[in-house]
Amino acid sequence: MPDDQPTRPFRQPARPRRTKLLIVVGLVLVAIVVLAPRACVGERISEEEAVANALAALEAAPDAFVPAKTEAKLLQQGFPAELMWVVLFTVPDPEGDPDDFLHHAAVYVKADDGEVRQVRVTTLGGG
Numbered sequence: 001m002p003d004d005q006p007t008r009p010f011r012q013p014a015r016p017r018r019t020k021l022l023i024v025v026g027l028v029l030v031a032i033v034v035l036a037p038r039a040c041v042g043e044r045i046s047e048e049e050a051v052a053n054a055l056a057a058l059e060a061a062p063d064a065f066v067p068a069k070t071e072a073k074l075l076q077q078g079f080p081a082e083l084m085w086v087v088l089f090t091v092p093d094p095e096g097d098p099d100d101f102l103h104h105a106a107v108y109v110k111a112d113d114g115e116v117r118q119v120r121v122t123t124l125g126g127g
Contacts, residue, residue: 050085054107083111
């Protein structure tokens with residue numbers, strides 16, 4: 001290349017800029033899709049209603065038992081996240097440690113409409 005020709009400054013092609021912009025727009029859209037349902041759906045049923053629905057579901061289960069202890073927690077489950085009441089029913093083992101149990105059930109209740117999603121019953125020991 002002769003020295004008398006002017007050199008042009010290096011210019012980055014527009015393509016990488018568009019790619020970066022599309023990636024940013026895509027991430028923003030994904031964030032909206034994931035976070036918007038969580039913001040719109042809240043707790044509509046109380047803890048007492050969730051426990052009542054869970055107890056009815058436990059009584060209908062084939063391996064049902066009469067719980068001695070009940071505990072309810074509000075958690076986010078799944079993707080996209082849903083607000084759920086997780087109701088735990090237990091019968092402690094009188095001969096074991098405080099953390100040992102004869103029967104244990106975890107019932108998942110949707111916090112927005114009270115629908116029972118899942119009932120997990122575990123029986124250990126002499127039950």
